[in-house]
Amino acid sequence: MLSGLVYPWVSLVVWIAFLAFLMLLVLRFVFNYADPNPFGAVGRFGFKIRKASEKFVYPASRFLATFRIDTRLAPIVTALIALVLTYFGLQIVGNTFFVIDGLSAGLASGKPKMVIGFILYGLLSILVLFIFIRFISTWFVFTRKTFLGFVKKVTDPIMLPVQRLIPPIGMFDISAMIVLILISFLQSIVLRIFVYS
Secondary structure (H helix, E strand, O other): OOHHHHHHHHHHHEEEEEEEEHHHHHHHHHHHHEEEOOOOHHHHHHHHHHHHHHHHHHHHHHHHHOOOOOHHHHHOOOHHHHHHHHHHHHHHHHHHHHHHHHHHHHHHOHHHHHHHHHHHHHHHHHHHHHHHHHHHHHHHOOOOOHHHHHHHHHHHHHHHHHHHHHEEEEEOOOHHHHHHHHHHHHHHHHHHHHHOO
């Protein structure tokens, strides 16, 4: 029910918000290269755009600066990161609605096997969320006492052995992607055994 009725509206609102954010970043990108007169109307508008987008663009600028890449490209990097976060965020919301719908159907029909299947699927989905958060958090500094510290502690037993088997290639750590593929495979097995059989 949630997947069919609520999710399309949530998805629509999120994509509209993403497009509005994308327009802000495109304007920032244009003003980065145009560099208009700061005392004119266009220059004042450009300053407002820079001010509104600075907290989102600054981490990407800092990242590009460490590799000596033109920091004016930071809005493009920020837009790509926002696209990935939007996509995965919607996948997580859709997955959550799917689990809630499945648990409701299992409880309503009195099928304990189906309920167990959706509980296992939901736990694996939480693990996917934690690994995704862990991957994103590598861009930021955090302490052990934060939520990100908790996420790292929960995912370490899975991630550390895989990272020992497959070390990072330059600045790219593909171990998280491999773990996510394995968990996705496990989720499909759980659905096949507990839900669809």
